[in-house]
Amino acid sequence: MEPNKSLNSFCNYPQLERTTTIVLKIGTSILIDSDTNLLKSKWLKSFVEEVAELKKIGKNIIIVSSGAIALGRKILNLNSKKLELDEIQASAAVGQIRLAQAYETNLNQLNLNSAQILLTADDSHHRRRYLNIRSTMKSLLKLGVVPIVNENDTVATDEIKFGDNDRLAAQVALTSEADLLILLSDIDGLYEEDPHSNPNAKHFSTIQNITPKLLKMAGSTKSDNSKGGMITKLEAARISMNGGCEMIITDGSKNYPLTNFINGVSKHTRFVPRDDRAKLRKKWILSIKTKGNLFVDSGAILALRRNKSLLPAGVIKSSGNFQRGDAVEIISNDFEKIGQGLSGYSSIEVEKIKGCKTFEIEKKLGYPSRTALVHKDDLVLS
DSSP states (O other): OOTTOOSSOOSSOGGGGGOSEEEEEEOHHHHBOTTTOOBOHHHHHHHHHHHHHHHHTTOEEEEEEOOHHHHHHHHTTOOOSSOOHHHHHHHHHHHHHHHHHHHHHHHHTTTOOEEEEEEOHHHHHSHHHHHHHHHHHHHHHHTTOEEEEEEOTTTOOGGGOOOSHHHHHHHHHHHTTOSEEEEEESSOSEESSOTTTOTTOOEESEESOOOHHHHHHOOOOOOSSOOOOHHHHHHHHHHHHHTTOEEEEEEOOSSSHHHHHHTTSSOEEEEOOSSOHHHHHHHHHHHSOOOEEEEEOHHHHHHHTTTOOBOGGGEEEEEEOOOTTOEEEEEOTTSOEEEEEEOSSOHHHHHHHTTOOGGGHHHHHTSOOOSOSBOGGGEEEO
């Protein structure tokens, strides 16, 4: 780390100490030199050092990084300001390799492993895909890996595109159940007017509600490489806040951007959700129409009330027709509703594994699968 600077003080943002999982979104304009379309290697090195320090103090880190298209168009010598769709997709395919390689090289030098995840908006709209993504992210974080996420521009069409990485980062924050999303940008927050046009424009330090007036203030991007602007950042804030995740917009253009933010060197705008993530998730689970019932024994009920997951061994029988990710009611032998949750298995699979010990599941199904039938994170007790 740069001398006399540390991420441990939290002086400008004490809330960081309470976070467990942080999503960091890197904009093209701060990662890629706009004149040369080359990676800013010194900036990336400083940023990765900060990621390593956050990991040392127990934070899970997910990086949502733009820049693949800009890198690819440089390699392919595509110099026109506006690219055709097939040129964008070709640039993304070529540039994504270079981008992932740059992160891997820098993280490996600090003994950190990375993983690449490419997503489309379609993935978050299908419940089974959503659950698979969430499960993968949780496993990677548990193993100490730093996931590097980007939109899969090579295959995404207009119908299944996030369209920008601000909204993608917000969706990743909700999927990974992050406590905090930080958008590192070329602007240090939300202003009443464009600060480049009016240096005296009012800066907003805290926002608690995304209003039509705020959206009207926001301007679109003027960058050739970037797909977002302040409007997309506000839309990302609305997604995050609705999901109980706090969001920050801060200037990330200088080396050691997180240190500058946390130690008060750069200004920021804080977007504060009304409810915490746990409360909102419980409301969401309870709002879903149930597709079936799981009848459980007394041992399972005791385990659930001790904040444990529901395992197949505790299930006596099931009813209804449901798929993985559908909501089910959990019911006692006396027909008392114990709770409601998202099933990790389909109703057909449940019939095969009900009452089974964990080591018996693969043999019964004929393929390896997860341990929990309803994970404790997907469960609300009555």
